[in-house]
Amino acid sequence: MRxxxxxxxxxxxxKPTRDGKFMRLALAEARKALDEGEVPxxxxxxxxxxxxxxxxxRRNALGDLTAHAEMMCLRDLSRREGLxxxxxxxxxxxxxxxxxxxxxxxxxxxxxxxxWGESDTLLGAAGGALDILNRRTSRVRGKGxxxxxxxxxxxxxxxxxxxxxxxxxxxxxxxxxx
Ligand SMILES: [Zn+2]
Numbered sequence: 001m002r003x004x005x006x007x008x009x010x011x012x013x014x015k016p017t018r019d020g021k022f023m024r025l026a027l028a029e030a031r032k033a034l035d036e037g038e039v040p041x042x043x044x045x046x047x048x049x050x051x052x053x054x055x056x057x058r059r060n061a062l063g064d065l066t067a068h069a070e071m072m073c074l075r076d077l078s079r080r081e082g083l084x085x086x087x088x089x090x091x092x093x094x095x096x097x098x099x100x101x102x103x104x105x106x107x108x109x110x111x112x113x114x115x116w117g118e119s120d121t122l123l124g125a126a127g128g129a130l131d132i133l134n135r136r137t138s139r140v141r142g143k144g145x146x147x148x149x150x151x152x153x154x155x156x157x158x159x160x161x162x163x164x165x166x167x168x169x170x171x172x173x174x175x176x177x178x
Pocket of ligand 1: 068070100101102103
């Protein structure tokens with residue numbers, strides 16, 4: 001085995017990163033959404049290495065178009081902790097790049113960091129379609145592309161099932177009202 005090959009091998013066998021570990025939990029939330037017939041997007045909130053809230057897209061279940069996975073986490077934390085405690089020690093992991101609403105909510109809550117999987121060039125507000133997450137005055141540190149392939153595969157699975165045909169990009173076949 002050549003040196004370069006060995007390096008590749010050891011990289012693929014290395015233990016999962018911390019971000020990858022929590023993104024897997026967000027993916028488990030996304031699968032719950034898929035099972036419930038919702039667009040499969042999931043999120044978890046993590047504080048000092050512990051999951052403190054979980055959420056998945058529940059727009060149909062709640063009849064509420066703002067019931068995004070990230071909002072479910074933030075609302076749950078607000079309910080339990082009140083507004084006195086800002087979330088400046090919390091990282092939100094989401095399987096999809098946050099939209100403008102969720103990015104805005106994270107800024108209001110002073111979330112420290114947001115990590116996402118798949119980019120969203122249609123509605124993403126962390127650099128995909130626009131960038132409101134990364135503000136000079138109210139910055140949420142962002143990182144995308146964590147387990148992107150897995151996050152994208154779930155979205156493709158959902159939209160292919162809805163449309164009844166294969167697709168190479170979930171964004172191309174995204175339903176007009178999604
Ligand atoms: Zn959102």
